[in-house]
Amino acid sequence: MLGAEETTSAAPRRHGHELSATDVTVAYEGVDVVHGAAMTLRPGEVTVLVGPNGSGKSTLLRTLARLQRPRAATLLLDGEIDGLALSPRDFSRHVALLTQGRPTPGGLTVRDVVEFGRYPYRGRWGRTDPGGRAAVDRALALTGAAELADRGAEHLSGGQLQRVWLAGCLAQETGVLLLDEPTTYLDLRYQVELLDLMRDLADQHGIAVGAVLHDLDQAAAVADRILLLDAGRIVASGTPEDVLTGDRLTTTYGIRIEVDTDPLTGRLRTRAIGRHHARTERLRTTS
Secondary structure, X not given: OOOHHHHHHHOOOOOOOOEEEEEEEXXXXXXXXXXXXXXXXXXXXXXXXXXXXXXXXXXXHHHHOOOOOOOEEEEEEOOOEEOOOOOHHHHHOOEEEEOOXXXXXXXXXXXXXXXXXXXHHHOHHHOOOOOHHHHHHHHHHHOOOHXXXXXXXXXXXXXXXXXXXXXXXXXXXXOEEEEEOOOOOOOHHHHHHHHHHHHHHHHHXXXXXXXXXXXXXXXXXXXXXXXXXXXXXXXXXXXXXXXXXXXXXXXXXXXXXXXXXXXXXXXXEEEEOOHHHHHHHHHHHHO
């Protein structure tokens, strides 16, 4: 189970880092797909990127993780360390990324896969990693994957494998955690528990969490700050209440979206109105 009880008892408090990016421009085949974007991930906060398909969310997140080479960008850790100048190993001690569509590893146990997250600490020639075993055990517990530790990774479901890759990121023990559509393949229970874990990592361990989410209600539930992207540009940034307005979402997504407050949770709730919804409304008002 992904839960706060494991977070508080099994993991030591970590120190988050601030990761800021300014003037980020990314091009594919000579065409800019992200235009002068700027964002800051702060310790103890969850920042979520939302927007239509092709709006540049994942590209921007991958650029922050240095997996995507920008045409122009400034990347700073804690306001002073040039993130683009650090060696890959040093950068990986500060920033971890859970990417989409990772391959299914063959011939490896779950523990083997999670141990990949310790590579920044092992150095050359497989040098020992004194804290590695404990870090892997904590990561397996946090993601509800401890009972899978000795199972072959190729025998896992998509949802199980997603949790294992997340455990590898947590074993990396970084101050910044980037998650690209982390709820993909997860059933409802594990989606909710993963969102809870994101909040636990920020609130209890001071981690700066940045995530791409498609579900606007999930974004509203978990985020301190939301960035709304459209056509490679950040069109709004702020609290969920500031960004997720009906007019703005309707314009950005090209479909009527209504926003209200859930009476049970007090959180924002969105509803996209398709043709059949609209027909039902017309029938109701004319009957």
